[in-house]
Amino acid sequence: KNQVEQSPQSLIILEGKNCTLQCNYTVSPFSNLRWYKQDTGRGPVSLTIMTFSENTKSNGRYTATLDADTKQSSLHITASQLSDSASYICVVSAKNQGGKLIFGQGTELSVKP
Amino acid sequence: NAGVTQTPKFRVLKTGQSMTLLCAQDMNHEYMYWYRQDPGMGLRLIHYSVGEGTTAKGEVPDGYNVSRLKKQNFLLGLESAAPSQTSVYFCASSYEAAGVSSYEQYFGPGTRLTVT
Numbered sequence: 001k002n003q004v005e006q007s008p009q010s011l012i013i014l015e016g017k018n019c020t021l022q023c024n025y026t027v028s029p030f031s032n033l034r035w036y037k038q039d040t041g042r043g044p045v046s047l048t049i050m051t052f053s054e055n056t057k058s059n060g061r062y063t064a065t066l067d068a069d070t071k072q073s074s075l076h077i078t079a080s081q082l083s084d085s086a087s088y089i090c091v092v093s094a095k096n097q098g099g100k101l102i103f104g105q106g107t108e109l110s111v112k113p
Numbered sequence: 114n115a116g117v118t119q120t121p122k123f124r125v126l127k128t129g130q131s132m133t134l135l136c137a138q139d140m141n142h143e144y145m146y147w148y149r150q151d152p153g154m155g156l157r158l159i160h161y162s163v164g165e166g167t168t169a170k171g172e173v174p175d176g177y178n179v180s181r182l183k184k185q186n187f188l189l190g191l192e193s194a195a196p197s198q199t200s201v202y203f204c205a206s207s208y209e210a211a212g213v214s215s216y217e218q219y220f221g222p223g224t225r226l227t228v229t
Contacts, residue, residue, distance in 0.1 A: 004155065031213055043117070043203050043220030044156075051215060089155070093212030101212050103155030 002027040004092050004104035012110045017080055021107045023073040023090030031093040035064050035075050038087040038106070047075070047088075080111045115139055117221035119204050125227045126194045134189040134224050136204030144207045145187040146171075146218070147179060149200040156203065162187055163210070194228045201225050 004025045013019050025033070032051050036044035048057045048064040050073070056065050061078045077084055087106040094100055117138045126132055136145065143164050148156040158171030160179040168179045176198060178190045187206075191198060204221040205211075211218040 032215055034218075041223070043205075043222050045220070046217050049215045049217070095213065101158070101218075103157075105153060105155050 002094055002102050004090055004102050006090050006104040006107050010108040013080055015111055015113050019077050021075045021088050025071050025092045027092040027094045027102055029095045031095040033066055033073050034091040036089040044089055082111050085111045117206055117219050119221040119224050123225045127229055130194050131192050134202055136187045137185055138206040142206035142208050144210055146205040147189045148203045151200050196228045199228045
């Protein structure tokens, strides 16, 4: 069964610190993996999109990595800011299902001053 | 350029009532999607459209209908609302199928629906 699991469920860090969020998936055959940021009360916003051949992608202080062999991805946030408080969602798509997107449950990040 | 907009932002319905959620995009995207988001669960696809005049079922289509009469608009209808349809509904659009391409999928701000 195609699944996307994220850990931890929630995380609290102090402003200025770094953190890493994890995403494990069982989706096959793999097409692409996305990380979204969802602020409270808003729609998800794309941070990165990675295909099979890409193993790292950055967007400002956000860096995503992908290991297609172990089916794992991580999102690293550097020098966190209060505005990074949000839910971070990992999404994986399968080639053979018309591009169906499978969403993880998200990691709730809270950055405290 | 407003991106993806949704109306209304909030709505409370009684069981059995009907309503239509409107999604509009100004990016000339072919693909449009309706999702629901429930606590502790990932977004789930209700229906989607690959172009004007076309619609298809997603993962959880029961109790919902959709129409795409104009390229820029995608309507989601609830004919007889049930408490199980209490959720936050998101519309999204993309230039090509988001799953098979690396094209961005843009989301609207959401509609919070409560069915009592």
